[in-house]
Amino acid sequence: NRQRFFEHQYIDPMKDTSLFLKNVTRVNAVIIVLVRNKEIHELRKTMRYFEDRWNKKYNYPYVFLNNEEFTQEFKDLTKRITHSETYYGLIPKEMWDYPPWINQTKAADVRKEMEDKKILYGGSESYRHMCRFNSGFFFRHELIQKYDYYWRLEPGVDFMCDIDYDPFRFIQKNNITYGFTISLLELQDTIPTLWETVKMFMNEYHHYIPRKNLIRFIDNINYNGCHFWSNFEIGDLNFWRSERYLKFFDYLDRAGGFYYERWGDAPVHSIALAMFLEKSKIHFFNDIAYMHPPFQHCPIEKWFHESGKCHCNPDKNFDSTFGSCTEAWFAL
Ligand code: GDP
Ligand code: MN
Numbered sequence: 001n002r003q004r005f006f007e008h009q010y011i012d013p014m015k016d017t018s019l020f021l022k023n024v025t026r027v028n029a030v031i032i033v034l035v036r037n038k039e040i041h042e043l044r045k046t047m048r049y050f051e052d053r054w055n056k057k058y059n060y061p062y063v064f065l066n067n068e069e070f071t072q073e074f075k076d077l078t079k080r081i082t083h084s085e086t087y088y089g090l091i092p093k094e095m096w097d098y099p100p101w102i103n104q105t106k107a108a109d110v111r112k113e114m115e116d117k118k119i120l121y122g123g124s125e126s127y128r129h130m131c132r133f134n135s136g137f138f139f140r141h142e143l144i145q146k147y148d149y150y151w152r153l154e155p156g157v158d159f160m161c162d163i164d165y166d167p168f169r170f171i172q173k174n175n176i177t178y179g180f181t182i183s184l185l186e187l188q189d190t191i192p193t194l195w196e197t198v199k200m201f202m203n204e205y206h207h208y209i210p211r212k213n214l215i216r217f218i219d220n221i222n223y224n225g226c227h228f229w230s231n232f233e234i235g236d237l238n239f240w241r242s243e244r245y246l247k248f249f250d251y252l253d254r255a256g257g258f259y260y261e262r263w264g265d266a267p268v269h270s271i272a273l274a275m276f277l278e279k280s281k282i283h284f285f286n287d288i289a290y291m292h293p294p295f296q297h298c299p300i301e302k303w304f305h306e307s308g309k310c311h312c313n314p315d316k317n318f319d320s321t322f323g324s325c326t327e328a329w330f331a332l
Contacts, residue, residue: 004301005320006284006330011174014287019165019173024058027168029149031055031062031084032138034130037071040078043155047081050153054163060151061085063143067096067129087143095137096129099253107259114262119189122262132258134230134265136249139240152233160289160296160312161304167234167285177281178235178273180228181290181297182318183325188225190262195223197255198271201248208244214274214282217325217332226325227270231292234285239276248272279332 013019031050035043061084064070070088079086098104107125114122121127138144149168171179202209209215218226239245249268257263273282289298289312297319298312305314319326 004286005327006286009330010286011176011283012286013165013167013170016165016170016173019170026058026060027149027166027172028147029060029151029168030144030147031060031151031153032065032144033062033153033155034065034134034138035155036066037068037074039155040074044077044081046153046155046157047078049159051082053159053161055082055084057164058166059084060168061087063087063089063141065089065091065138065141065143067091067126067133089141089143091133091137091141095133095141098259101254102256102259104259110260114189117189119262120187122190128259128262131263131265131268132253135258135263135268136246136253139237144237148237150233150235150237152231154231154292156293157231158291158296160291160298161287161310163288164309167288171234171236171283174283175281176236176283177239177277178228178233178269179283179285181232181285181288182229182292182295183226183329184229184295184318184323185225185325186223186227186264186267190264191223191257191267192261193255194252194257194261194263194267194271197252197257198223198275201251202275205244205247205251208247209275210278212278214277214279214332217329218271218274223267223271224325225267226328227264227267228273228282229292229295230264230266230269232288232290233269239273242276244276245272248275284326284329 033043062082064078064086069090075088111123111125149171167179218224252263252268286299289310290296295318296312296316298314298317300314300317304310318324
């Protein structure tokens, strides 16, 4: 009765028995957590789930990043919750500050205006630094440079099903660039000029855009707002390090919308993926049950629940509800 909309075109990791063999060799991958000291307790909760549901079987290393020094307490509490290596990185100033061409008075005025209009995080300066860092810099941080793949993790998120295979190995084997669990519509008030900036980029750099691309996923005369929710990402770091993506990020950064508006890293990532990739490079992780309040992806197939592997309510699954772009993704 609840026929899934993607069955006919889905690479299903659950059907690849070789992925489930006891295989201790790891991929060159890292778990990246951008986090503040004060979020330690939400983070401990998340790490507990993440370890129990998955990483205790693989022990992938963690890199924690912060624009301020981590406290000793933060380091002690995170180290003791995992058997993995843990590394703690300070983000250099130039990755978390205004570039010289930004008019900071204008940026402050915009924050005031957006705050008055009650736009989510509209009045926040640090949120903008964070979005710019996640758009253009996390993959070039010195502690990240040696890795090829990453899983982005945030304090406060939950994983509600066992993950019995290595998603890094899965994406490497299938030559996948990026994996998501939740897609949704962006608040248009945060990105008034993003799409026209993207269109100028596409005109100027059309040689970067392959004929087979995914622009139809996001373009409905204007940007339709569809994006992959970037608080969860499993992906190939070398995509972000590519010349075309770096050019794209610089182009957006020069235009100033990270500060004069409130461009989020999720639409920026998704627009780049849509411009540069074809559909087979992007994977929907149906089997990874994931909650970042207020939305969750909970697989609806009975098997996940009857096997005892999950603890989420499939009726709360966001995929097919208003605001999700996941059905549209599979209809492409
Ligand atoms: P939301 O998911 O859009 O509501 O934003 P969050 O508050 O969850 O922030 C996104 C991620 O960036 C989370 O991992 C936060 O811990 C992290 N983050 C946000 N602001 C800061 C900041 O000022 N400093 C640091 N170090 N991390 C931040
Ligand atoms: Mn968050």
